[in-house]
Amino acid sequence: MKAGSLTRLWPLAILPAVLLLSSCEAPGGISPIFPTPVSPNGQDIFDTYIGISIPAIIVFIGVELALLWVVIRYRRSRQPAGYVPPQIHGNFKLEVVWTAVPLVVVLAIALYSFNELQKDFQPISNYDFEVVVSGHQFGWNYTYPQAGGFTIHQEGTLAGDVTPFVVPVNTLIRLRMQGTDVIHSWWVPAISGKTDAVPGYDNFTWLKIDRVGAWRGECAELCGVGHSTMQIIVQSMTQSDFDAWVQQQAATQHAARSTSTSAS
Amino acid sequence: MAATQVLPRPKAYDDTFWKPITLWLTTTDHKLIGIMYMVTGLLSFVIGGIFALIIRLQLSQPNLSVVDHETYNQLISAHGVTMIFFFVTIFLTGIANYMVPIMIGARDMAFPRVNLLGFWLVPVSIFLYYGGFFTGGALDAGWTGYAPLTEKAYQGHSLGVDFWALSIIVWAISGIMASTNFLTTIVALRAPGMKLTRLPLFVWAQISTSILLLVVGAPLAAAMILVEFDRQLGTQFFTTQGRPVLYQHLFWFFGHPEVYIMILPGFGMISEVIPVFARKQIFGYTTMVAALFGIVFLSMTVWAHHMFTVGMNTWVEGFFMLMTMLIAVPTGIKFFNWIATTWWGSVEFTVPMKFAWGFLATFLIGGITGVYLASVPVDTQLHQSYYVVAHLHYVLFGGSVFTIFAGIYYWFPKITGRLLNRTLGEWNFWTLFIGFNGTFLIMHTLGLEGMPRRIATYANPAWATTNMIITVSSFLIAFSVLLFFINVIRSWNGGEIAGDDPWHGNTLEWATTSPPPPYNFEKVPPVHSFMPLRDLRESGQLPAKPEPAPAPA
Numbered sequence: 001m002k003a004g005s006l007t008r009l010w011p012l013a014i015l016p017a018v019l020l021l022s023s024c025e026a027p028g029g030i031s032p033i034f035p036t037p038v039s040p041n042g043q044d045i046f047d048t049y050i051g052i053s054i055p056a057i058i059v060f061i062g063v064e065l066a067l068l069w070v071v072i073r074y075r076r077s078r079q080p081a082g083y084v085p086p087q088i089h090g091n092f093k094l095e096v097v098w099t100a101v102p103l104v105v106v107l108a109i110a111l112y113s114f115n116e117l118q119k120d121f122q123p124i125s126n127y128d129f130e131v132v133v134s135g136h137q138f139g140w141n142y143t144y145p146q147a148g149g150f151t152i153h154q155e156g157t158l159a160g161d162v163t164p165f166v167v168p169v170n171t172l173i174r175l176r177m178q179g180t181d182v183i184h185s186w187w188v189p190a191i192s193g194k195t196d197a198v199p200g201y202d203n204f205t206w207l208k209i210d211r212v213g214a215w216r217g218e219c220a221e222l223c224g225v226g227h228s229t230m231q232i233i234v235q236s237m238t239q240s241d242f243d244a245w246v247q248q249q250a251a252t253q254h255a256a257r258s259t260s261t262s263a264s
Numbered sequence: 265m266a267a268t269q270v271l272p273r274p275k276a277y278d279d280t281f282w283k284p285i286t287l288w289l290t291t292t293d294h295k296l297i298g299i300m301y302m303v304t305g306l307l308s309f310v311i312g313g314i315f316a317l318i319i320r321l322q323l324s325q326p327n328l329s330v331v332d333h334e335t336y337n338q339l340i341s342a343h344g345v346t347m348i349f350f351f352v353t354i355f356l357t358g359i360a361n362y363m364v365p366i367m368i369g370a371r372d373m374a375f376p377r378v379n380l381l382g383f384w385l386v387p388v389s390i391f392l393y394y395g396g397f398f399t400g401g402a403l404d405a406g407w408t409g410y411a412p413l414t415e416k417a418y419q420g421h422s423l424g425v426d427f428w429a430l431s432i433i434v435w436a437i438s439g440i441m442a443s444t445n446f447l448t449t450i451v452a453l454r455a456p457g458m459k460l461t462r463l464p465l466f467v468w469a470q471i472s473t474s475i476l477l478l479v480v481g482a483p484l485a486a487a488m489i490l491v492e493f494d495r496q497l498g499t500q501f502f503t504t505q506g507r508p509v510l511y512q513h514l515f516w517f518f519g520h521p522e523v524y525i526m527i528l529p530g531f532g533m534i535s536e537v538i539p540v541f542a543r544k545q546i547f548g549y550t551t552m553v554a555a556l557f558g559i560v561f562l563s564m565t566v567w568a569h570h571m572f573t574v575g576m577n578t579w580v581e582g583f584f585m586l587m588t589m590l591i592a593v594p595t596g597i598k599f600f601n602w603i604a605t606t607w608w609g610s611v612e613f614t615v616p617m618k619f620a621w622g623f624l625a626t627f628l629i630g631g632i633t634g635v636y637l638a639s640v641p642v643d644t645q646l647h648q649s650y651y652v653v654a655h656l657h658y659v660l661f662g663g664s665v666f667t668i669f670a671g672i673y674y675w676f677p678k679i680t681g682r683l684l685n686r687t688l689g690e691w692n693f694w695t696l697f698i699g700f701n702g703t704f705l706i707m708h709t710l711g712l713e714g715m716p717r718r719i720a721t722y723a724n725p726a727w728a729t730t731n732m733i734i735t736v737s738s739f740l741i742a743f744s745v746l747l748f749f750i751n752v753i754r755s756w757n758g759g760e761i762a763g764d765d766p767w768h769g770n771t772l773e774w775a776t777t778s779p780p781p782p783y784n785f786e787k788v789p790p791v792h793s794f795m796p797l798r799d800l801r802e803s804g805q806l807p808a809k810p811e812p813a814p815a816p817a
Contacts, residue, residue, distance in 0.1 A: 030709045030730055034645060045641045052639060056632045063628050066603050067621065074542070076612045085609045090548035094604070095597065099551075102596040106589040106635065113639035114582045120641065121578050137418075158327065158723050177575075182413040183508055185573060185648060189714035193644020194573045199412065199504040203575035216724070220648040220716040222406045224413060225333045228719035 035190045038215065038236075039207045041120040042192040048116045055105050120192075124206055127174040131167075135177070135184030135197035135219065138226030140165070146246050150253040156229030162216075164235035168242035169209055177203040182224065188217030188234050196221060209236040292376035293782055294365050297383045299679065301358025304386055305351050309745070312346035315339045317742055324735035326722055336720040337404035338397070338424070344407025345428065348522065349435055350390050352664045356529040357442050359671055360470045362679060364446060366773040366780060367464045369455025369788040374448035382441035389434040396427035403428040406718055408519065409491070411502030411511040416495045426495060429488040436485040443474035443481070455772070457791030464771045464794060465552055469532025472556040476521045476528070479564065484518035487511060509574050516567035524563045526660060528556060530667030531598060534620050537674050538602050539795075540767050541617040542609030548601045549794060555601075558594035562587055572643045581640045588638035595631055599624065614767075615689035619670035622697050626662030630655055633708065648718075651711025657704045669696070669748070676755070677762030681778040685759060688751040695744035702737030706730055765806075770795035775806075 033050070037043040072078070132143040138156035142165050143149055154163045167173055177186055179197040186205075187194040195205040219230035237245060283296075291297065319339055322330040331339065361383075365373055373379045396402035400422030405413040412418065414425045450463070450471055463471075491511070493499040502511040539546045546552060565587040572581055602624060611617065633655040637643050646652060669692070677683050707730075711717075715727055765774040773780070774797050775789045792799050800806045 030706060031713060032709060034712055035714065045645050048639060048641050049636065049645070052636055052642065056635065060628065060632055063599065063603075064625060067624055070603065070606045070609075070611060071613070071621065074606055074609050074611045076610045079610045083610050085542065085544045087545050088547060088604075088608075089545060090551065090601075091604075095548050095551050095601070098600040099593060099597055102593050103590075106592050107586075109635060109639065110582075110586045110589050113585060113641055116641045117578050117582060117585075121581075121644075158721065160723060179504075181504060182418055183410060187648075187714070187716065189645060189712075193641065194647055195644075196573045196575065198508060198574060200507065200509075201575075217714060218716055218719070222337070222410070222413065222718040224418060225337065225404075225720075227337075228333065228721050231723070 035215075037190060037192075038209050038211055038213070039191045040210075041206065041208075042190065044116050044120050045193055048113055051112055052109055055109065059105075123204055124172070124174060126172065127206060128171045130174040130176055131165075132176045132178060133165075133186055133197065134180055135186065135223070135230075136180045137182065137224050138219075138230050140184075140186070140230065140232065144246070144249075146250070148250060148254070150246075150249050152249070154232065156226045157231060158229050162231045162233045164214060164233040166235050166237060166242065166245055167207070167209060168239045169212055169236045171239070172206060172208045174204060174206045177205065183221050184219050184223050184230065185221035186217070186232065187220040188215050188232055190215040191217070191234060194220050207234075209234070212236055212238060290380075292372070292380045294373045294376070294379060295362050295679075295780065295782075295784075297379050298358045298360075298362030300383055301361055301386070302355055303358075304390070305355025305358055306749075308346050308350035308354065308390070310749075312343050312351055313742060313745060315343035315346065317738060319343060320735040320738040322721065323731050325732065326725055326728055328721060333720040334401065334404060337406075337718070338402045340718055341403045341406050341409070341428075342393075345393060345403070345431075347660070348407060348526070349432065350386075350393075352526045352660065352668070353439070353522070354386055355668055356473075356526065356664075357439075359533075359668075359675065360446065360466075360473075360529055361442070363675065363773060364467055364470050365449060365453070366776065366784050367467055367771050368450060368453065368458050369772050369785065369791065370449060370453035371783050371785075373445050374452055375445050378441050378445050382438045382445065385434050385438035385441070389431045389438065392427050392431035392434060396422070396424035396431075399423035399427065408515060410515075411491065411494070411508045412504045412506075414491055414495075415503050416498075417504070419495075426492060429492050429495075432488045433485045436481040436488075439477045440481045443477040446470055446474040447478070455788040455791055457796075462791055462794040462796075464532075465535035465546060465549070466529070466532035466771075468553050468556055469528045469535070472560045473525050473528045476525050476560055476563065480518040480521045480525075483514055487514035487518070490514075509571070512571050512574065513567065516570045517564075519570065520567045521563045523659065524559055526664045527667075528559065530623070530664050530671075531556070533667050533671040533674070534602060534623060535598075536771065537616050537620045537670050538605050540674075540769050541614060541620075542606040542611045543768075544605055544609045545770075545795060545798075546601070547604035547607075548597075551597055552601055555594035555597045559591060562591045562594070566591065569638055569643070572640050573647055578640075585638050585640050589635055592631060592635055599628070599631075614673075615684070615686060615693060616670045616674035616767075618690070618693045619666050619673060622693065623663065623666035623670060626658055626666065626697075626700065629705070630658030630662055633658065646711055648716055649711030650715045650717055651708050653717045654704045654707035654711065657700075657707075661700055661704065666696075669693075672752075674767070675773075676752070677766050678773055678778045678780070680756050680759070681762055682755050682759030683762045683766060684755045685751050688747055688754075692744055692747045692751060695740055695747065699737050699740030699744055703734050703741060707734055765797070768798075768801070770798045772796055775800070 034046050037046045129145050134141040140154040142152040142154065152163060152165060154165060177195050177197040179199040181199065184197040185194045186197060191207050192205065195203055197203065214233055214235040217232040219227060288296065288300065318331060322328055322336055402424040403409060404424065409428065419425045450467060490501045494501050494503055500506040502508050535546055535552060566584055568576065568584045569588045637646055637652065637655060673684055673689055710727055710730055715722060762778050764778055772789065776785050789796055789800055
């Protein structure tokens with residue numbers, strides 16, 4: 001009877017198996033942590049996430065073990081025949097403990113998160129330059145201040161031909177988010193969190209990418225039929241490559257502008 | 265009050281679903297209305313589940329087009345609206361409608377006709393919503409329907425949004441009626457001896473839920489009315505020229521408490537189930553009640569945690585973060601008290617108890633991920649990603665749905681007079697538990713890797729395997745729900761006869777017959793504690809029954 005009732009618990013074995021599986025950092029889409037951050041604000045979010053995970057995992061394991069212990073130890077088949085449980089109406093001291101301890105833990109987590117919030121989510125003024133990021137149905141426009149303010153059009157696509165948003169490495173860039181029609185949300189997980197592009201006011205975020213490469217993201221706020229096509233690629237270059245790219249863009253857009261004016 | 269002669273219904277009338285249609289249409293009996301609420305909720309569960317399966321088919325591999333993007337957006341909206349408004353809330357209203365008057369020893373609700381009207385507004389609301397599909401397309405902006413995407417300029421091609429807004433207004437009116445009715449009933453119609461300090465915890469949960477819905481139902485209706493003004497009269501409340509974020513504030517002032525409207529009755533049911541099967545009284549009755557009201561208060565101070573990416577002042581964000589995290593404290597109290605209730609107990613893992621335990625094991629994960637999401641910096645990463653989808657399903661599926669199943673397996677014998685089959689129930693539980701965790705545990709990782717929610721398809725091949733596992737598991741959930749319905753239909757027709765008190769219950773509903781007569785009690789038993797039936801049993805006033813050896817489910 002005892003063995004029989006325990007073997008009926010076999011499906012519980014799936015839980016540790018799934019946990020074990022998800023704790024390996026596998027490239028196949030089951031990583032339990034964020035992608036490696038490439039910008040300081042992303043790094044701080046990453047660290048906050050890891051920091052919260054320490055009490056979270058302790059609480060998770062502790063409570064699940066308690067639940068399992070009840071299943072193993074206090075099931076009726078494990079108790080002597082005719083066992084009458086003690087009738088306990090409560091215990092004031094115990095209840096104070098499990099009110100106060102979680103309170104301290106969440107206050108600590110809140111304080112810890114608030115420090116990070118004050119550090120990275122305040123409006124910044126010491127940036128190197130600002131790019132205006134404008135979301136529309138369905139794509140992103142990036143207007144650069146240099147060389148007469150050319151604009152990169154990152155139109156929505158699912159075919160993989162995303163026009164990259166190009167930035168120089170190790171440069172603090174402020175992004176001024178604007179929405180022209182509905183609400184969009186600009187999100188590149190390796191860089192930082194999301195920032196909504198809301199019509200009616202400007203919203204700000206920043207990035208400072210520390211290495212050369214390209215990172216993907218997409219719109220995170222349902223914005224209509226083409227929502228899933230609003231892919232983002234952020235490409236970072238060395239300063240000299242970036243300068244050359246800026247010259248080239250300015251020239252192309254200038255040429256395009258003069259052709260269209262002469263044509264009209 | 266004039267003495268009216270109440271004739272008992274014929275027996276055949278009581279324990280079968282097939283009553284005359286005129287009775288169903290006109291009844292003011294809280295039990296029949298409760299059954300209609302529950303059946304409506306379960307039918308919505310099936311419809312919403314079918315939407316979910318189509319969504320999972322669409323996402324099982326990259327770049328699929330099982331449905332086109334516009335249909336997909338309508339499906340995700342319909343899935344959310346159906347499950348939240350038409351399944352969980354409606355089902356829980358139903359089970360409370362059935363049980364609350366009996367548990368407090370009343371004959372019916374305080375306002376039977378309001379009860380009748382409140383229920384019949386629900387099908388009106390449901391048909392209004394689905395009516396949107398016949399006007400060129402239903403709501404396609406997600407169940408939250410963020411403006412300005414719902415405005416005429418972007419949704420001019422159909423009346424789906426209008427039908428949704430009207431449907432939600434009707435739903436809110438119905439909910440306000442039901443809440444008023446519950447509160448009045450519980451305040452005014454308690455049996456002699458049923459002091460507030462002796463109310464079953466499920467009734468306390470219903471009080472807190474009703475207070476919440478009373479407070480937040482009106483702002484929801486107001487937001488929907490403003491959306492309609494924008495669309496049909498050309499006002500500029502939430503348009504691109506207006507203040508779209510104001511809509512989010514109004515919506516989430518309802519939307520977050522709604523989460524607790526969907527889980528507090530579940531907490532109540534768990535608080536009924538666990539003491540009965542552990543053969544111990546609830547640990548810390550008073551703190552359990554206090555925790556409920558702590559949650560009620562805090563839940564109305566956290567709405568903007570859904571809006572951490574819109575660019576608010578960091579101190580405001582800090583406030584909402586703090587209040588959100590504080591909810592973990594009363595929820596933790598309830599958790600620890602439930603566990604303490606079973607400690608040193610003699611716990612029988614019947615099917616309702618298994619669902620209660622499954623609820624604790626899974627809801628814990630939803631609670632913990634909720635703390636991550638409350639942290640503003642971390643939330644800016646996780647917000648609107650599949651991490652949130654996983655979190656909310658741990659809370660609403662691992663939370664509400666598991667508690668609903670616990671409640672059904674627990675009270676089905678009382679409602680129908682017959683027990684649900686235990687073997688099918690065990691299969692139902694284990695397939696649901698595995699299917700659920702298989703679907704949603706791994707889903708967290710998709711969000712961490714950057715898959716936003718509500719995308720109709722994706723190009724990233726790295727997400728393909730995970731999505732396939734999720735889709736396969738979701739069909740296991742569907743299989744489990746199918747088993748459940750087979751069990752309900754079979755057992756309702758030919759299940760084992762339950763008797764009045766198959767579980768050795770503590771509360772008044774087990775003192776009457778199964779199913780109860782139209783007037784609920786021949787004679788309301790005396791109430792001297794919050795476990796009146798156990799008092800009777802221990803004082804020998806109930807015929808003592810032997811322990812049900814191989815107890816049925």
